[in-house]
């Protein structure tokens with residue numbers, strides 16, 4: 001049981017079961033150092049986005065860590081400002097350049113209904129998706145997926161898509177599981193990636209999780225990440241702190257019981273809530 005474990009996506013690509021998040025990781029020396037540390041410690045799956053404005057730091061870290069490209073799994077996401085087939089291709093070229101790679105393993109549509117295209121989100125998503133399909137067919141992207149999509153967004157996308165999404169990346173942590181979306185994605189054979197798996201820090205003050213940490217002789221983050229894995233999700237913890245980066249990986253050597261899983265699942269509203277993608281102010 002190690003960090004080398006993978007899930008198989010619906011297009012047969014393998015994806016490491018634990019990723020390394022980079023939202024709010026600075027685009028500077030400190031950010032590069034954190035990502036290099038993660039890669040040297042054994043993380044192989046890095047999650048970034050055009051809107052995080054740190055793709056260059058991810059690229060720099062990839063170069064410095066000197067790990068064979070085929071051992072890495074790099075994800076980026078099409079920003080909310082991007083619209084239209086041609087603009088999406090331009091944005092993907094920019095991501096390829098900034099990351100310094102010949103191909104990107106996974107590209108997601110970041111949000112289904114960005115504020116500025118909210119009146120025509122269906123058209124916007126179908127055109128962005130068409131561009132993703134083009135680069136997928138050319139081998140510049142190995143897998144394509146979505147993020148923050150609810151069932152109605154997915155149903156609409158599938159009307160024009162010729163290649164189905166492999167993944168939906170949504171907010172998933174103890175007490176914040178959108179069961180309807182999770183079940184819908186599973187029916188479509190889509191993997192669920194768990195963003196903000198540590199509730200952006202909110203999990204650390206929850207006594208029930210602290211008690212489980214004591215019981216299993218693990219820390220609160222490890223209990224929460226283990227819950228995510230046992231739910232069949234792919235968690236993407238973010239940390240730029242060396243000790244935390246290291247300890248967040250140590251989640252493959254223990255198992256939560258079914259009743260302890262239920263305690264975590266039932267912490268409704270205690271670790272924060274997902275945003276409604278149809279009303280987010282961005």
Ligand code: NDP
Pocket residue numbers: 020021022023024047048110147148169170194195196197198199200201204221236237238239240241244245247248
């Ligand atoms: P997380 O739930 O991963 O929490 C990150 C916070 O927890 C940071 O403040 C970090 O601090 C702290 N932390 C990490 N590990 C530990 C630990 N072991 N002990 C104590 N504190 C810890 O939040 P994110 O929102 O960053 O989500 C993770 C990733 O998911 C993102 O980085 C991004 O890649 C993705 N994401 C995707 C979204 C989407 O719309 N698709 C939206 C949000 C996130 P520090 O870094 O200082 O160590």
